[in-house]
Amino acid sequence: MGLDIRWPIGLMFSLVGLLLTLFGLCTRGDAEMYQRSLDININLIWGIILLLFGAFMIIMALRKKPDPDALKSK
């Protein structure tokens, strides 16, 4: 099929990760809010992890070699 699923996955997690990272940065001083998450700024940390995952997926999609099976069938 023509769509490489790594694109939407990469884009979505990059977008969500970016939002969480920025939100985490903006709420850095908010001790009350992060009491829930044991005084860890989990938004910032997890946002960065999601961003890295999203970027990894996009890189994998960009590096894609032409698919031998697909070429054969065409």
Add this chain to the structure above:
Amino acid sequence: MHVQLAWPDYFILLAYTGFVIGIGFALRKYLKSSSDFLTSGRSIPTWVTGLAFISANLGALELVGMAASGAKYGIATSHFYWVGAIPAMVFLAIFMMPFYYGSKARSVPEYLKMRFDERVRALNSIAFAVMTVFASGISMNALAKLLNQLLGWNYHVALWICSGVVLVYVLKGGLTSAIYTEVLQFFMIVLGFAPVVYLGLKDVGGWGAMNQALQGVAVDPAALHLKEAGTTYAGNAWSSAWQPLLAGPAHNPMGVDWFAMVFGLGFVLSFGYWCTNFLVVQRAMAARNMTAARNTPLVAAVPKMLFPALVIVPGMIAVALTSMPGKNYRIPPPIIGDEVYTRAAEVVKTAGALEAPAAFEAVREAMGKKMDPAKVAALIQDAGHLSEGQIKDGLYEAVAEYDYDGVILSLVKKYCPTGLLGLALTALLASFMSGMAGNVTAFNTVWTYDLYQAYIAPKKSDQHYFWMGQAATVVGILVSIGAAYFASMYNNAMDIIQLVFGFVNAPLFATFLLGMFWARCTGTGAFLGLFGGIGGSALFHACTTAVSNLDASGRVVNGMKGGYLGVVQSFPSEMAQNFWLAGFAFVVCFTLTLVISLVTRRTKTNEELKGLVYSLTPKIKDEGAPWYLRPAVVGTALIVGCVILNIIFW
């Protein structure tokens, strides 16, 4: 008590929804025929079908239910993965996929038609079609209820919007779209719940501290109202996977013996589900070639093996936290309306004048639930200087019953600040949608090819079946919504329906096993054997029950749970009854199929069975392929990994 969502939470929810719908629209232009829509035209790479395979299985009920079981039974719940899934998935990959994929069948019932005859196909496809829409409805009802309780969302709106999203992307992109979004959902579920598990484990003091707390719970589970008063287990009942099981049904919270676990769950139920259920097998059938199809369940087995960390550990964390007074957490009680709390608070305020036992009884009656006497007494004593809200909180704490299905969401509520909350909720919705899309895509294929094309309107144009597949998608979702409403109104009727599905499914694997490995097995044998197995399981259920459903004099209290024809055998728990039932149904179906096949004439020649039966099919030669593409090698490695996990958590 509702959790408030803020804009970042909504943003994440909307971003996810936008992407899944976008995938549906992006794939629309590739759909040209009914097989593109219903079977993906067999064109998808292995890692995608593999993750979709596991994601379709990982519905919302799985997440919610496994966390609940983790709380009720501890780490032994992992047996549903390590005993009850991995071996069957490896077996499917190595031995069964060659027939499913090689026969060019478009569905599991169609394979049955090729191997046996129309009768077996009709029986299987009708049962499967009905079952998928009901299963989907049950899970939709459960989710809409949870969203209603946690977020205060309107039940109907939650139900229709979630179904609407699934409808749009399945209708636009067909099976390919369902499979692609399932991969996205897989990552969403893992990445959405992992931080919650991490925070929970950290809060409870790490793995060691959690197990220590669980040891205390195991010795006296009645202190937390987890079991009847007087029950006691060895310290490792919640934290060891095998030792309590080997010690016997009285020594583990599941109330199950190891034989029922290994034979009933690990062999009959597990192989019956993973090797014959079209919902999962369909994902492997959509792979681009035989190697990819065979490797699909193997790719899926890797995350499946590790999922207990994500879905069972939260339940264990919840029990450990509940046992730690300083953590200010309890497994949520059953949902009770605010008016009940208000009324009970009044009773608490006036109960001080009564004698202690009468006061407790009055409060218990007002709440309508089992209550903790010590907590109620303390509350009554302090009632004079507590506010109404504080009394209500005290009552909430004092309810001595649990709604285990609320475990996962209560942890999300406890640990997730705005932002992460949106992510975790999106993960829950993703699991729900992946399960539902799985059901719908399996349903529309079986309906279109195995019922509509086979019996109602054969020999129409492909465009006609394409249209019918789309219509079946819409109708399937509408019927599921109807089933969800039905489940919300008639809970008992739904239990009966699920019970009957259990009877139908239990013997299924015997038919496939004989059919695939014994050329002499006949259609009549398979058909009657299946019926016999279904009847056998119904009879077994009618003659047995769980001890908990018997009163002191040995009479059956709850008629739904079996024993309606008298109790020949009672089991320590319903789970044990269920496992033994499956084992019994399998043996009945196997024996009947065997005997009837021997006395009936074969209707299919060896030539016709080529590619459908093991001994008549040329073996696939893959010696030249790299090891990681050879299912036998990878499968063996997975089994070894699974054994190692069992030893670690022995």
